[in-house]
Amino acid sequence: MPEIKSRPPQDQPWENGWAPDTSRAPGTRRLWLAGTMAVATIVACATAIVVTDRAPDEQSRSAPADDNVSVPGLISFATPSETPPKGKSGLATDEATTRAPRQQDVGPPEPAPKPSKSPSRQASSPAAPKPPATTWRSVRSVNYPDRYWHASGGYVALDPAGGSESREDSTFKQVKGLADGSCYSFATSDGSYLRHRNFVLRAERSDGSSQFGQDATFCPRGSSYSGAIMLESVNYPGYFLRHKNFVVRLEPFEYSSLYLADSAFRLVGGLA
Numbered sequence: 001m002p003e004i005k006s007r008p009p010q011d012q013p014w015e016n017g018w019a020p021d022t023s024r025a026p027g028t029r030r031l032w033l034a035g036t037m038a039v040a041t042i043v044a045c046a047t048a049i050v051v052t053d054r055a056p057d058e059q060s061r062s063a064p065a066d067d068n069v070s071v072p073g074l075i076s077f078a079t080p081s082e083t084p085p086k087g088k089s090g091l092a093t094d095e096a097t098t099r100a101p102r103q104q105d106v107g108p109p110e111p112a113p114k115p116s117k118s119p120s121r122q123a124s125s126p127a128a129p130k131p132p133a134t135t136w137r138s139v140r141s142v143n144y145p146d147r148y149w150h151a152s153g154g155y156v157a158l159d160p161a162g163g164s165e166s167r168e169d170s171t172f173k174q175v176k177g178l179a180d181g182s183c184y185s186f187a188t189s190d191g192s193y194l195r196h197r198n199f200v201l202r203a204e205r206s207d208g209s210s211q212f213g214q215d216a217t218f219c220p221r222g223s224s225y226s227g228a229i230m231l232e233s234v235n236y237p238g239y240f241l242r243h244k245n246f247v248v249r250l251e252p253f254e255y256s257s258l259y260l261a262d263s264a265f266r267l268v269g270g271l272a
Helices: 028-062 119-123 164-169 210-215 257-262
Strands: 136-141 147-152 155-160 172-176 184-187 193-197 200-204 218-222 229-233 239-244 247-252 265-269
Antiparallel strands (some): 172 184, 193 200
């Protein structure tokens, strides 16, 4: 049986007659193992990246196109509505913002009901509108409540109400202004109009001229007396009808208590 000799210590090779193997560099096996593991790690990482990138592409190809799908990581904005907002406030009402049902969700439209064949309705015609009632007015003074405009002798005076003839001359038909529909004109029972001439109010027949229409048009203005108005001339702005010495005249405005009282009148129901 051969004798097993122990390997001499390697820290003293020359003293024991043992020489180290110099044919390969020390640690070569470990370097090969480390390199192999590094290459395997790189290959595994590259494979995982390729598989990860290929999965979203295949999913995006198989999924149907949808404009409303937002990409992760990007801010998506809602598509503005093409229907302008309606409503008085400019805001869209519930009716405007509610989407109409799709065609396949609703059934065919129902036929419109046929009109009734009633002979009585077909034979009868719609009633004609009634003409507006004529407005007859009397103009009463504020500071002389027992006196009214009274057309007599071609002039308009401020007189107390008398008999039936006097009451008829103190009643006028209030119509839209001849020169301005938002203002007033006053006509007498015989077809004359009240107009100012030489700054005095008179009752005269219309000659159809523009001048006459302007002279016979007066615009109501607010008064400092409750329920009363002031009447301003159309062609003389700042001039108002007032009574002076019980004669109705056209004079420029004055900021005085007497002028404010003399130019304030109340339109009341006709005396006649």
